[in-house]
Amino acid sequence: MYEIGRLCVKIAGRDAGKKCVIVDILDSNYVLIDGETRRRKCNLTHLEPLNQIIKIKKKASNVDIIKEFKKLKIEIKTTKPKKAEKRPKKTKKIKNNEEKTAIKTVKQTKTSKTSSTKEKKATPKKKTVTTKKVK
Amino acid sequence: MPAGRYKSRSLRRVFTKVISKTKLTYKKRKPKIAHCANCKTPLKGVPRLRPHQAQNTPKTQKRPQRPFGGKLCSKCTRAKIKSSIQE
Numbered sequence: 163m164y165e166i167g168r169l170c171v172k173i174a175g176r177d178a179g180k181k182c183v184i185v186d187i188l189d190s191n192y193v194l195i196d197g198e199t200r201r202r203k204c205n206l207t208h209l210e211p212l213n214q215i216i217k218i219k220k221k222a223s224n225v226d227i228i229k230e231f232k233k234l235k236i237e238i239k240t241t242k243p244k245k246a247e248k249r250p251k252k253t254k255k256i257k258n259n260e261e262k263t264a265i266k267t268v269k270q271t272k273t274s275k276t277s278s279t280k281e282k283k284a285t286p287k288k289k290t291v292t293t294k295k296v297k
Numbered sequence: 298m299p300a301g302r303y304k305s306r307s308l309r310r311v312f313t314k315v316i317s318k319t320k321l322t323y324k325k326r327k328p329k330i331a332h333c334a335n336c337k338t339p340l341k342g343v344p345r346l347r348p349h350q351a352q353n354t355p356k357t358q359k360r361p362q363r364p365f366g367g368k369l370c371s372k373c374t375r376a377k378i379k380s381s382i383q384e
């Protein structure tokens with residue numbers, strides 16, 4: 163019943179209801195299938211045989227099987243592998259010395275502000291000292 | 298004693314952990330398990346979710362990927378495909 167070239171319909175799984183061909187017999191229970199389904203190992207209990215037999219070689223390639231299926235007027239959708247787009251590599255920006263110093267001063271002001279707010283009530287004179295640092 | 302609106306058992310009672318004790322909260326009940334439309338056996342791979350939970354879970358996690366997934370059981374789908382071939 164199950165020989166190489168036998169047309170089948172897959173019953174189980176996400177490829178259920180799709181037609182396929184037996185390409186190779188691996189075991190008493192397992193076969194290799196290809197066609198509308200993905201090319202994969204399959205249990206015989208997950209297949210329902212049809213009357214037709216296609217003439218193909220043992221371990222026929224996917225391209226040959228697509229040609230044979232076209233003769234039966236079954237078109238197989240072929241998906242091209244996506245080309246990986248080149249990602250722009252992250253490059254570290256080299257900062258000038260002026261920019262570096264500017265960032266440092268900003269950081270200092272942030273820290274000084276927090277410290278100054280605490281000290282505001284106690285000593286308002288220190289506020290002037292912190293502003294000098296910014297410049 | 299529970300408040301009047303919580304006396305009927307239509308709402309589920311859940312103990313939630315609060316700091317240093319547990320507190321009684323009331324939640325709505327889960328829907329029934331999904332069943333096969335043909336043979337009425339409970340379906341696998343179909344979670345019991347409230348509508349707002351179902352909205353936020355992806356479609357692939359709510360039913361099996363085979364044809365008639367989430368409607369028929371696997372036995373019935375196999376029988377259905379076989380019968381469609383023979384005609």
Ligand SMILES: [Zn+2]
Pocket residue numbers: 333334335336337338369370371372373
């Ligand atoms: Zn069923």
